[in-house]
Amino acid sequence: MTDNLFRRLGQLYADMEQEYGLVAGQTGLTCSGCPENCCTSYFQHHTHVEWAYLWEGLGNLPDQRLREIRGKAGEYVHAAQEMLARQGLPDVMCPLNADGLCTLYAHRMMICRLHGVPNRFTLPNGQAKTFLGCFRCQELLAGKEKTPVLERTDFYRRLAALEMEYIRGLPYRPARVRLTLAEMIRIGPPEFNDPAMSCATR
Numbered sequence: 376m377t378d379n380l381f382r383r384l385g386q387l388y389a390d391m392e393q394e395y396g397l398v399a400g401q402t403g404l405t406c407s408g409c410p411e412n413c414c415t416s417y418f419q420h421h422t423h424v425e426w427a428y429l430w431e432g433l434g435n436l437p438d439q440r441l442r443e444i445r446g447k448a449g450e451y452v453h454a455a456q457e458m459l460a461r462q463g464l465p466d467v468m469c470p471l472n473a474d475g476l477c478t479l480y481a482h483r484m485m486i487c488r489l490h491g492v493p494n495r496f497t498l499p500n501g502q503a504k505t506f507l508g509c510f511r512c513q514e515l516l517a518g519k520e521k522t523p524v525l526e527r528t529d530f531y532r533r534l535a536a537l538e539m540e541y542i543r544g545l546p547y548r549p550a551r552v553r554l555t556l557a558e559m560i561r562i563g564p565p566e567f568n569d570p571a572m573s574c575a576t577r
């Protein structure tokens with residue numbers, strides 16, 4: 376079952392990338408030579424299915440590389456906690472970034488695939504949210520009347536459906552997810568480390 380879910384999540388990711396590529400092409404945005412590195416941005420992720428898919432990728436890495444990444448993830452979690460305690464937004468390099476490149480590019484999370492270009496989505500309650508894109512994209516679009524926008528709503532719907540299916544296949548009712556990627560790496564795969572599982576099976 377998981378293979379089928381992961382295949383469809385992979386297709387969803389591919390569709391996101393295609394749409395992102397179209398909008399980035401229309402704006403002229405490229406990350407090449409950018410003075411910023413968005414892999415230091417602080418994001419929390421909210422689905423078990425993406426967490427599990429991330430671990431499918433991590434599980435295929437050589438043991439030594441995985442140990443290094445888990446060590447970096449621990450440092451990330453510690454540094455982020457300190458920054459949050461000082462009321463600041465954490466600004467720490469993602470443990471999967473090596474020399475500016477993503478170690479697990481094919482398994483990176485949804486937000487890594489959509490950040491950058493102007494985008495919008497509509498919440499189930501009808502409320503619309505819009506984002507102007509990264510600073511570089513905003514510079515490129517400054518003064519332009521018509522700007523392309525990536526529509527995220529359908530992508531969110533599809534991800535929510537995959538998440539529901541994943542959860543229905545679990546032998547326990549999982550807790551809500553609100554974890555950074557580094558925390559997901561530190562904790563381990565969701566099926567063995569969800570706090571709700573230890574309660575349900577006690």
Ligand code: SF4
Pocket residue numbers: 404405406407409410411412413490491509510511512
């Ligand atoms: S998304 Fe924008 S800010 Fe981030 S690396 Fe790419 S160009 Fe730079």
Ligand code: SF4
Pocket residue numbers: 413414415469470471472473476477478479480483484487556
């Ligand atoms: S998963 Fe990859 S693309 Fe996403 S923040 Fe980490 S290194 Fe960057």
